[in-house]
Each structure stands twice: as structure tokens, then as C-alpha cells.
Amino acid sequence: MIAAVAPLDGDVRMTVSRPGRIWDLVARQAASHGGPVSATDACVAAVAAVQVTGAWLSAASGTELPGHLMSVTDAVGERLAELQLRLGEGPSPDAAANGGPVLAADLGETESDRRWPVFAPAARRAGAAAVFTFPLRIGAIRAGVMGLYRDRAGQLDDMQLGDALLFADAAALLLVSAGQLGEPAAGAGPGGQSADLAGHRAEIDQATGMLTEQLGVGVTEAFIRLRAYAYAHDRPLGDLARDIVARRLRLGPDPDSSEDDQA
Amino acid sequence: MDGELLSDTFVELTDTMVAGFDVIDFLHVLTDRSVQLLDVEAAGLLLADPRGELRVVAASSEAARLIELFQLQNDQGPCLDCYRSGLPVHVKDLAAEAGRWPRFAPAARQAGFTAVQALPMRLRDQVIGALNLFRAGQGTFATADVRVGQALADVATIGLLHERTMRRSEILNEQLQTALNSRVVIEQAKGKLAERLGVDMDQAFSLLRDTARAGNRRLSELAQAFVDGTETLAGPAFGQPRPGSWRKP
Numbered sequence: 001m002i003a004a005v006a007p008l009d010g011d012v013r014m015t016v017s018r019p020g021r022i023w024d025l026v027a028r029q030a031a032s033h034g035g036p037v038s039a040t041d042a043c044v045a046a047v048a049a050v051q052v053t054g055a056w057l058s059a060a061s062g063t064e065l066p067g068h069l070m071s072v073t074d075a076v077g078e079r080l081a082e083l084q085l086r087l088g089e090g091p092s093p094d095a096a097a098n099g100g101p102v103l104a105a106d107l108g109e110t111e112s113d114r115r116w117p118v119f120a121p122a123a124r125r126a127g128a129a130a131v132f133t134f135p136l137r138i139g140a141i142r143a144g145v146m147g148l149y150r151d152r153a154g155q156l157d158d159m160q161l162g163d164a165l166l167f168a169d170a171a172a173l174l175l176v177s178a179g180q181l182g183e184p185a186a187g188a189g190p191g192g193q194s195a196d197l198a199g200h201r202a203e204i205d206q207a208t209g210m211l212t213e214q215l216g217v218g219v220t221e222a223f224i225r226l227r228a229y230a231y232a233h234d235r236p237l238g239d240l241a242r243d244i245v246a247r248r249l250r251l252g253p254d255p256d257s258s259e260d261d262q263a
Numbered sequence: 264m265d266g267e268l269l270s271d272t273f274v275e276l277t278d279t280m281v282a283g284f285d286v287i288d289f290l291h292v293l294t295d296r297s298v299q300l301l302d303v304e305a306a307g308l309l310l311a312d313p314r315g316e317l318r319v320v321a322a323s324s325e326a327a328r329l330i331e332l333f334q335l336q337n338d339q340g341p342c343l344d345c346y347r348s349g350l351p352v353h354v355k356d357l358a359a360e361a362g363r364w365p366r367f368a369p370a371a372r373q374a375g376f377t378a379v380q381a382l383p384m385r386l387r388d389q390v391i392g393a394l395n396l397f398r399a400g401q402g403t404f405a406t407a408d409v410r411v412g413q414a415l416a417d418v419a420t421i422g423l424l425h426e427r428t429m430r431r432s433e434i435l436n437e438q439l440q441t442a443l444n445s446r447v448v449i450e451q452a453k454g455k456l457a458e459r460l461g462v463d464m465d466q467a468f469s470l471l472r473d474t475a476r477a478g479n480r481r482l483s484e485l486a487q488a489f490v491d492g493t494e495t496l497a498g499p500a501f502g503q504p505r506p507g508s509w510r511k512p
Contacts, residue, residue, distance in 0.1 A: 018314060018315045019314070098437075098441055099441050099444050099445065099448075099483075099487075100437050100438065100440045100441025100442075100444060101436070101437055101440050102437060103433035103436060103437055104433075105433060135444075137444055137447075138447065139444065139447030139448040139450065139451045139490070140447075140448045140451050140452075140486075140487050140490035140491060155433060158313055161313045161436060162312075162313035162314045162315055165312075165313060165314050165440065166314055169314075198316050198334070198337045198338075199334050199335070199337060199338070200334070201318070201334065201447075201450075202319075202327075202330050202334060202450050205447050205450030205451050205454065206450050206451070206453055206454035206457070206464060207454060208451050208454060209450065209451035209452060209453060209454025209455035209456075209457075209458070209490065210454040210455065210457065210458040211454075212451075212454075212455050212458075212490070213455055213458040213459050214458060218491075218492065219451060219490050219491070245327070245454070245464075
């Protein structure tokens, strides 16, 4: 049975607030331990919201995947993560290679044994019946992989899949933003950041690419600098991106003195 | 309609659906052929993301004004109505639709279009997206064109799946997300190349696509390598970096 794609809500505000709702859950998770928001909070919050049994998150080392294991929520999750790192086989490596999620709803089916002849039986023995892995990416930016597992077989329903993707988006953004001084928790403010994105995705992505040339940096750094400029100048990210794409604004190579080239 | 172009188009599209084919390029070819076959000025394919958005993945032109019209439809417009209802949406006269779509209709008219159509991309009983067509001339879409348009939308759905048997029902969701992420990579690559050469986004996209085809590479892979810096896109079409821009060592 094909998983139905989640119907878009009739109320525009509902459509916009789904990312906001996810960020709220991530922020609450952070508040529960009193530290700054991190990708671990997205991983942990996803477990309850998506109704899975456990999760793990690995962060890229530099730009290399698989990278290192950063978060786990239980022993089974840790086992699954370590198995895949050691074997180089499984939904996580596949997701990292494909650039798209791998949704293995039933590790007991023949197809799973065919795809992962060593991992699938080992994962079942460890207690996992279904595994869903999500590459943490913003286009060419590769930040890591998030994995969710369940102790019973079955697909994520549409809402759960959508939420899982949104948690993965949050985790990716938090990994990329980690350690950037002067910037608040990414997505801070209900819907403030995320409400902007849907209508300006193309511009934000294009502006990121343009900044790799303007600043002479890699794509991850360009994205960080774009967001940092928006924050420092108190401008919505989408508006800033539009100005850059329209060539009304150019950023100079020196982070302390941006050129405002008013054409 | 050119009958030979019609049959050639379907042969071309189905011929490319072999293992390992470039789905992103395929979807762009489909939007290009839609413009040629259907007497419309612009076409785009939008896909429904489980996150709750309609996202453009391919268009007959990457001009900013057109892409903007697709992005607007995340909130209102023919594609959103089509997606929700599962039914085609035909609008002969955008000037009469300002009440229905107060942001989309004026923006579409300002971009020079008079009529618009959205045809559902269907998979069994689900709607996964829409083929969006724009006309700049007289607004009625011919019946034969509507039928062919729907067939093209259906071929787009099959191409997205590019597997003849649905062994695993999660395939659609996996392929969809991969395509959506590839779109982001391509946008980043467009920006980088547009800035490097001082060209607009549409020209940058055409250069990327032509290079991918000439080298028999997937567009999404080329775009990724270009953004990563492992692909320099050498050749007479690609000039030197603009003065004042730094190159990463």
C-alpha cells in the first residue's frame, strides 16, 4: 500500500506552523536539560513525536560521512549505529550515499536481507524491526545522518514521515550552526525563521551558491555567513537572499566589514 | 499539435527510463516538451512534500519570475487547488481570478501570462504533485492539449519512480526526497555559476545542463561536484573568475 502523501492543510497558518511546531518541540527538549539547543535535542525530540522506539545521530567529520556518532537515545540505537559504521552496510550508509532517506519498514522481509545481508539479521537480533534513516543535508551541505528505529515493523504514516523530515531539517541546521558565536538557536522564535523559507527557498539556495564565489569559501561556510549576516542586520533570511540574488547587495570577503554595494 | 513531435516525445521519455537514468534532467526535458507540444509559454512540475509544501522540481525556464510563481503556489493558486481536489484546474483569464488568488493571479499577469492550468500527477488514488502550464496568448486550452498534458503529467509520475514494479511502497517517498534535495543542490550550483560568470540563473542552469549532457553525467551529480569544488567546469563557455572574487585554495 502506497503511503499517502500528507494533504496540505486548508488553513495557510497550519501549513506554515508545522516547522514551527517541530522547533518548539526541539526547544522544549533543550529547556528540559537547560543547555543550548543542539542537534541532539532534535534527535531526542523526534523519538516521541514520530513515535519510534529510539534514534541515533552521526555528524559528518569535516565534509566526510559517515563521520562520528554524536547522539543515541538507547542501547539498541547505539548498537544499530555502530553496526553500520563498522560494516559500512545498512540504511544509514545508503542514505548518505543516495542523498535521500531510506525507509526500511520491515527488516524481516526478503528485500532487507538482500540489501543488507549482514546488517539486517544483526539489527533484528538487536531488537529493531524497522529502521528509517535521513541524510542531514541542505543541498550540497552534508552535515550527517539521523536514524530512527522501531521495535515493530510498519511504515511511518504521512504525518510521522513529514515530522521526521522536519526534525532532520532541524538537526541539519543545528549541526551546521553549532559553535557559531553571536547567532541564537537556529529557528528561534515560533515560525520566525521557518515561515520565511517556503516562499524563498530558491533565492536562499542561490544566494548560498553566490556567496561561495563572493566570499571564496565552501558551501557550508557560505550558508553560515548568509545566516549570520541576516541575524547581524536583523533581516529576514528570505529578504536578504532576494537582495543578493537581484545583485542589490554583495558580501565582501572580510567578515567584519561587509561591502554594501548599492547598485 | 505536431503528431510526429508527440510520438517522438513519448518514445524519448520512455526510452530514458532505464536503471540509473537522471530523473532531474528527465523532469526538465518533460517540462520543455510540454511547452513545445501544448502551445503554452511556460511549464513547471511541482511535487507535494510530506512536510506540507508544494515544491517546484523542474521548469521550462529557470527565470526568477517564473520560479517565483511556483513558490507562490505553496500558499494559493491553481497547483494547490489541483493538489487538494485531485482535479485539473483550468483558468482562461487570470484577470478574473484576483479574488480567488489575490497574490498569485496578479503576479502571474505581471509576468505576462493570461491563462493557467494545473494537471494532477497521480499515483493510483493519490495526488503527488501537479504539472503547471502557463499561456501568454488567448486563454482556452484545446481539448487534445489537455489530454496530452495529462499524459505528460502521468509520465512524470512514472519517471519519478523509475522502477517498473513497486516492490517497496516507500520508494516514492525516498525518490521524492532525493529529487527535492537534488533541486537544492542545483539551486546552489546555479548561484555559484551565475556569480562566477556574471550571467542570470536561467543561463547558469542551461550551462550546467549542457555540460552534464555533454559529459554523459547526471545533472545532480555534476551540480554537487561543482558546488563541492571538485568539478571546475572547464571550457570556452566558462570564463575566468570575476576580478575581486576569491578562489578557495
